[in-house]
Amino acid sequence: MMRKIIAGLFMSLDGVVEAPEKWHFPYLDEDVERSVFALLRRSEVMLLGRRTYEEFAPHWPQQDPDDPLAALMNGRAKYVVSSTLTDPAWQNTTVITLDQVAALKEEPGGDIGMSGSPSLVEALLREGLLDELHLLMDPVIIGTGRRLFEKGLGHIPLTLARSATSGTGVLDLTYTRA
Numbered sequence: 001m002m003r004k005i006i007a008g009l010f011m012s013l014d015g016v017v018e019a020p021e022k023w024h025f026p027y028l029d030e031d032v033e034r035s036v037f038a039l040l041r042r043s044e045v046m047l048l049g050r051r052t053y054e055e056f057a058p059h060w061p062q063q064d065p066d067d068p069l070a071a072l073m074n075g076r077a078k079y080v081v082s083s084t085l086t087d088p089a090w091q092n093t094t095v096i097t098l099d100q101v102a103a104l105k106e107e108p109g110g111d112i113g114m115s116g117s118p119s120l121v122e123a124l125l126r127e128g129l130l131d132e133l134h135l136l137m138d139p140v141i142i143g144t145g146r147r148l149f150e151k152g153l154g155h156i157p158l159t160l161a162r163s164a165t166s167g168t169g170v171l172d173l174t175y176t177r178a
Helices: 030-042 050-056 068-075 098-106 118-127
Strands: 005-012 043-049 077-081 093-096 111-115 132-138 158-165 171-177
Touching (some): 005 030, 005 118, 030 043, 030 068, 030 111, 030 132, 030 171, 043 050, 043 118, 050 077, 077 098, 093 098, 098 118
Parallel strands (some): 005 111, 005 132, 077 093
Antiparallel strands (some): 132 171, 158 171
């Protein structure tokens, strides 16, 4: 059985996925935390784009090792899709190319989780490699910033597989390929 690639992103109502640390935390509640941890626990390894890796790599190793989220982020094997990164410093990190992602899916093991990495999410959707897209849509309009799907992917039908609403109004949406 082939591994699944499962992406999770925080997103505003107007589609902004950039810098959620600046606007997401007022909406973080137990429901959202439960959803994030459930998604992280489903995966055995992480797949990251280079820009997300460059944001995460200096942050997570500095966090309290007893913090469950830090332990997950630091302990997992990580694959960074990049043509420019050559010597990753973050523990358990391997650099691969986009062409190697399909082979990674075919390796034995558990699912492959993604956090952020909107450019990589777009590329994987375009290549037919993304199996699930989890969006935590906050009830806020940001107005500016990197939006998901801003590069014009074309027509890619998806099916809403699951939806829930947190106590703070965050829509927890899971899509699969139609």
